[in-house]
Amino acid sequence: MKIAIAQIAPVFLNRDATTRKVVDHIHEAADVGCQLVAFGETLIPAYPAWISRTDGARFDADDQKEWYALYLDQAVNIDAGHLHPVCDAARKRNIAVIVGIAERPRDRGGHSIYCSRVFVDHTGRVASIHRKLMPTHEERLAWGIGDGAGLVTHRVGEFTVGALNCWENWMPLARAALYAAGEDLHVMLWPGDLRLTRDITRYVALEGRSFVVSASAILRDRDLPADLPQRDQLAAPGETLYNGGSCVAGPDGRWIVEPVVEREALITADLDPGMVRRERQTFDPVGHYARPDVLRLTVDRRRQTPAHWLDAGDPT
Numbered sequence: 656m657k658i659a660i661a662q663i664a665p666v667f668l669n670r671d672a673t674t675r676k677v678v679d680h681i682h683e684a685a686d687v688g689c690q691l692v693a694f695g696e697t698l699i700p701a702y703p704a705w706i707s708r709t710d711g712a713r714f715d716a717d718d719q720k721e722w723y724a725l726y727l728d729q730a731v732n733i734d735a736g737h738l739h740p741v742c743d744a745a746r747k748r749n750i751a752v753i754v755g756i757a758e759r760p761r762d763r764g765g766h767s768i769y770c771s772r773v774f775v776d777h778t779g780r781v782a783s784i785h786r787k788l789m790p791t792h793e794e795r796l797a798w799g800i801g802d803g804a805g806l807v808t809h810r811v812g813e814f815t816v817g818a819l820n821c822w823e824n825w826m827p828l829a830r831a832a833l834y835a836a837g838e839d840l841h842v843m844l845w846p847g848d849l850r851l852t853r854d855i856t857r858y859v860a861l862e863g864r865s866f867v868v869s870a871s872a873i874l875r876d877r878d879l880p881a882d883l884p885q886r887d888q889l890a891a892p893g894e895t896l897y898n899g900g901s902c903v904a905g906p907d908g909r910w911i912v913e914p915v916v917e918r919e920a921l922i923t924a925d926l927d928p929g930m931v932r933r934e935r936q937t938f939d940p941v942g943h944y945a946r947p948d949v950l951r952l953t954v955d956r957r958r959q960t961p962a963h964w965l966d967a968g969d970p971t
Contacts, residue, residue, distance in 0.1 A: 659691070663695075789822075808838050853900065869902050
């Protein structure tokens with residue numbers, strides 16, 4: 656199966672323009688025969704890069720409230736149809752899409768943002784949404800804490816595909832949940848940095864005896880709008896904030912595509928499912944090398960909501 660990583664920069668904090676850019680790269684991936692294309696973490700509309708560069712932990716700070724209000728305004732509400740162009744492109748081109756969004760979900764009131772991984776299947780259906788289990792460090796100032804509803808896998812061709820956001824790929828039990836769901840192609844979504852992808856990509860490939868795809872974004876000074884608040888604090892002239900690092904490792908832990916840095920690119924790879932079968936002869940993490948009589952994982956995949964409504968006429 657041929658897959659692609661679209662390592663691109665967002666049109667920073669512009670949901671509609673970034674979505675158009677994503678759609679363009681879906682078509683580009685389909686043009687070269689890919690069955691799956693992956694994009695970076697919260698690419699639509701952007702990773703919250705300002706928090707670490709504008710002293711974002713200041714309580715009740717007017718500038719941080721303005722940043723959050725702008726982020727909320729440009730975040731993705733799936734119920735409102737913001738991903739319809741992505742779904743239409745997936746359906747028209749018969750290609751599956753994994754994309755990171757800053758999600759503004761109605762089921763949590765509509766005023767909090769979640770770092771979400773969306774899987775759109777080749778029919779254009781939003782098959783699952785996974786909200787990041789634990790935002791990392793300063794990300795907690797922008798994103799809420801997710802749940803296990805999206806710890807699922809999907810069939811794409813001969814592969815069973817799972818995906819996690821950024822540092823939750825370091826969570827052993829989150830990975831184990833996807834292994835138990837039959838995963839043999841693992842997709843990691845990153846904001847974009849070689850130091851994030853260089854070691855873990857090959858490690859998880861060896862641990863799961865699966866193909867691992869690290870899909871990163873990129874962000875440079877020139878990608879920031881001129882009228883962005885506090886723009887001079889976000890990046891020095893010519894600076895690269897996030898340098899990419901997208902890559903692909905095989906189930907033997909060897910590079911198929913070494914990390915690509917410092918440029919936007921459509922990165923493709925041909926994956927042979929036979930490699931998974933060969934490598935699992937010696938190690939299968941949830942098969943012959945598992946000990947469920949000793950070690951067993953319980954996963955709660957219910958979507959967490961703040962209220963359960965009991966209306967008049969409902970059975971007690």
